[in-house]
Amino acid sequence: MIPQRSNRLIKKLFAPYLAYRLRKAFKALKHDEVEVLPCHSVLLLCNHFSWWDGFFAGHLAHNYLKRDFFIMMQEDHLQKRMFFNRVGGFSINRKSKEVVEALQYAAKLLDDPNNLVAVFPQGALESNHIDEINIERGIDYIVKKIKGDCQIIYYSAFIEYFESLKPSVYFRFLNCGTNKDFDFERLKAMINEHHKIALKEQVNAEH
């Protein structure tokens, strides 16, 4: 497992560059509102369907959720782009025994209420059109290991074009409660239900 090696300066410099890249590639990033609890760290669960997902999560963490951003990445992906290690990326290798270590590391980051850890619960890149979000058991392990207060937030993101040549991204948030009243099966059901409703609402999205 590769731990993160970020520092404030690099993150501060990277944020405007990230905003610039997103602005160049997308017309708009539209999100709905979610209640963010004060003095809670945030475990951000995202659907994983594109190369850009980590950037979306970073952008939302910085601009909307206002937390210090960390992200769990696949080990081979992180090794290819070690720069992400400098802006909060740490690795997980699902095939090795170290997997527990990475999960514990994520839980430890979440002890600090200023932090946000983004995790792709699907564990793989899946299509944007699926209606079933698969959630790996690792999430259960992370949440149970957190000692401090942590809020769990999920979002479904969808890419749409409509009239523009550039795509827009629609984020639909779901507040999944805190680590104090956590139940894995309930989380799974909640997220899947939310995703189905989000897909339905997406059809009537404003444009």
Place this chain on the structure above:
Amino acid sequence: MIKVGNNFFIRQILHSYVTWIVKRHFHELKFDPVGVDSNKSILLIANHFSFWDSLILFIVCRKLMKKKFHVMAREETTVKFQYVKYGGAFSINRQSRDMLESLDYAANLLNDPQNLVLIFPQGKLYSNFVNTIQFEKGITRVIEKAEGKFQLIFAATFVQYLKHKKPTATVYLQAEPYAGKNFEELKNVYQMHYDNAKLQQSEIVI
């Protein structure tokens, strides 16, 4: 109603421009091979979720079907972008009597085996995530008028990013043997093709 403009040079310039922007915006453009009957014109029916649809199908038409591309577009679009008529766009205004004229014009274009007419039966932009494709009634008039002179092809387009920085556009094509289908049957057959395409899209795991 605005009819198709015939200017060889502007058409060539538009073709180069569209090829360039599609190449620049997309990582890859995938489409199924489909058998094309050279003695018949083509009526292409597609889902409409973005401005890119007609540009993507314009390229597919050039590469695969090798026919002269025509597309039925909303009047606002053809008025706003005057040059699209040279690329093969003709207008339809659903609110006016002109509508019948546009539909007859489309049917007329189908008489020439060199032509391809693209129609979006949804009539306006919908999300790429819709489950059912709306059909407007007008399409039956085109089909009845040009009966037997064209080959019917269904297209379902999806755009996804997956592991690349740029999106990949996938066009699922299917030649549908046309035999006097009525409106409901046509709608159902297209819906089946669309469902099948969507299923294939959603099964992608990397």
